[in-house]
Amino acid sequence: MLSCRTLYKANGFTDDDFKRPVIGICDSFSDIVPGHNNLRQISQEVKNGIYRAGGTPVEFGCIAVCDGVCTTHEGANYSLPSRDIVADGIEIMARAHKLDGLVLVGSCDKTVPGMLMAAARLDIPSIFIAGGCMLGGPAFGEKRKSDSTSAQEAQGMYQTGKISYEELMNISDACCPTTGSCQHMATANSMCIIAEALGMSIPGSAMIPAVYNERLRAAFKTGETIVEMVLKGLTARDIITPASIRNTIKLMMAVGGSTNCIIHICAIAHEIGLSTDQVMGWFEEYGQSVPLIAKINPASYEYDAEDFYKAGGVPAVQKEIDSIIEKGCMTVTGKMAEENYNEYINLYGKNEEVITSLEKPFSTLAGLAVMHGNIAPDTAVAKPAAISEEVRVFKGRAVCFDSEEAANQAIEEQKIKAGDVVVIRYVGPKGAPGMPEMFKPMKLLYGQGLNKCTALITDGRFSGTNNGCFVGHISPEAAASGPIALIEDGDEITIDVINRELILHVSDEELAKRKDNWHYQPKELTGYLKRYARDVLSADKGAILK
Incomplete structure (x- = not known):
């Protein structure tokens, strides 16, 4: 212990600092990611709050990959795999330095779930504070x-x-006038909402825009709260429980969260010992019973993340779905979730065009759907909240691509026509590897006016901002000899989001013949991706590492 103090003193700490709880602040600041550009400022306010409450803050960093920056090139293969590096790195820092508590400061796609996975794994007092969303452009x-x-x-x-x-x-x-996580209900904002819904953030903090002074006050309060948690002995697994996970899934269905949330909630649940099959079962169950009561871009063409915050954010949705919420879930405040959302005051007032009620939902279909069929014997995932009513049942002819690059080229050359179902495969967790987002193909189709007359299916992922008719996370993936590998150009495919079916109109006998002639040569890989492809499980298992 003396040698530990001696080394801390080299950084300017004093003996008095060690009479107080030592709180780690992990932030993912970088000059690359707009959602993380303001995290130094956030972390400083967290420090101030820790000092005010009688703690000693110690700051360290972690990596953060931006899906938007890394998309459409080989960097996309590293996005999902970065989640596990984030979790492992935080675990190492917290255990190696025997921290009393942990504040996690982040915003974006794989960073937030990695941080929450680490908190669940460590089971020490932990709290998350987001950097906030970006404001919309003209x-x-x-x-x-x-x-x-x-x-x-x-x-x-x-x-x-x-x-x-x-x-x-x-x-x-x-289109990006300020710093912050992207303006829509994509993975970044969805994951920050999940952190609050789980009880791991202070009430109402998830969706405060990055440039609002309220964001700084929330950071200060977060610093005070973590010290209180340490003194009470309130740890992450007191908060992240099967019940809080079920409540969070219900909220994701109600707000139309990103499809990526299914992978990440499965991974977080795995850290507390839940089976991913059980969690997928909850997604299927609540996907058939919880309606869509919040509409934010891409489900809405008018309202974005800032508007969701002003409409009351997470607490407002929780109040509206109170009748289906399991009560008695502990949160970082030391209060139950229902106490927090019932006490929360929204200074901007209601906006029923953004958040409505269970009695008057925007859609009786949940925001997310787990699908099945002979293309996806295990599961696949769609986002009804971002799929127009006229294409929620779509039948078309397959146009197959074995890479995103090939699909993008065909779309840019305007080779995709009305009635086509674009099939992009070998982009799953093992195949790509890393399961990159098929963000650009969907956006190009939208820009060309084809989003309501074509569809896209893939064993890869999607950005939460995509809209049109799309189904991802098809499991088993093509690289694991899943049926998606056997689809041929011209095959008829039916996507029925309403009944959650994904059907290839080819006989079992013909598919068996195709499988006998199917060959797959894995990519030659090096470094982290080689280890990742070896160890990663399928999307329906949360793409966790075995």
Whole structure:
């Protein structure tokens, strides 16, 4: 212990500092990720709150991959795999330095679930604070506020002559006017909502925009709260429980969260000893009983993350679904979840165009759907909240691609026509490897005006901002000899989101013949991706590492 203090003193600490709880602050600041650009400022306010409450803060960093920056090149293969590096790195830092408590400061896609996985694994007092969402840009396209994906949509419009090159570049300059996580109900904001819904963030904090001064006050309060948690002995597994996970799944169905949330909630649940099959069962159950009561881009063409915050955010939705919430779930405040959301005061008032009620839902279909069929014998995932009613049942002819790059090229060359079902395979956890997002193909189809007359299915993932008719996470994946590998150009496919079916209209006998002739050569890999491809399980298992 003396040598430990001696080394801390080299950093300017004093003996008095060690009479107080030593609280680690892990933030994922970088100059690369817009959702993390403000995290130094957030962490400083967390430190101030820890000092105020009588603790000693010690800060360290972790990696953070931005899906938007890494998409459409080999970097996309590293996004999902980064989640486990985040979790492992935080575990190592917290255990190696015997921290009394932990504040997790992040915002984006794989960083937030990695942080929550680490908290569940460590089971020490832990709390999460988000960096906040980005504000929307000027109106674009269908007159909604532009967002970080509008440039890709504009690219499709430019390719079909709908806008000029100057208009394309103008929207790329204006659609991200501030720092923060992207403006829609994509994975970043969905995961911050999940952290609050689990009880791991202070009430109402998930969706405060990055540039609001309320974000700084929430950070300060987070610092105070972690010290209180340490003194009470309130740990992560007191909060992350089967009941809080079930409540969180219900909330995700109600708000139309990102499809990626299914993978990440399974992975978080695995850290507390739950089987992923059990968690997928909950997704299926609540996907058939919880309606959509919140509409945020991409489910809405008018309202974004800032509007969701002003409408009351997570507490407002929790109040509306109170009748189906399991009561008695502990939170970081030391109060039960229902106490928190009933006490929360929204200074902006209700907006029933953003958050409605169970009695008057925007759709009786849940925001997420787990699907089955002969293409997906295990499971597949769709997001009804982002699928227009006219294409929730879609029948078309397959156009097959064995990589995202090949699909993008065909779409950019305008080879995809109305009635096509674009099939992108060998992009699953093992096949890609790393299960990259098929974000760009969907955005190009949208920009070309094909989002309501084509569909896309894949064993890869999607961005939470995608809309159109799409199904991802098809399991088993093509690289694991899943039936998606056997689809041929021209095959008829039915996507029935309402009945949660994904059907290839080819006989079992014909599929058996195709399988006998199927050959697969895994990619030659090195480094982390080689180890990842060896150890990763399928999407329906949360893409966890065995």
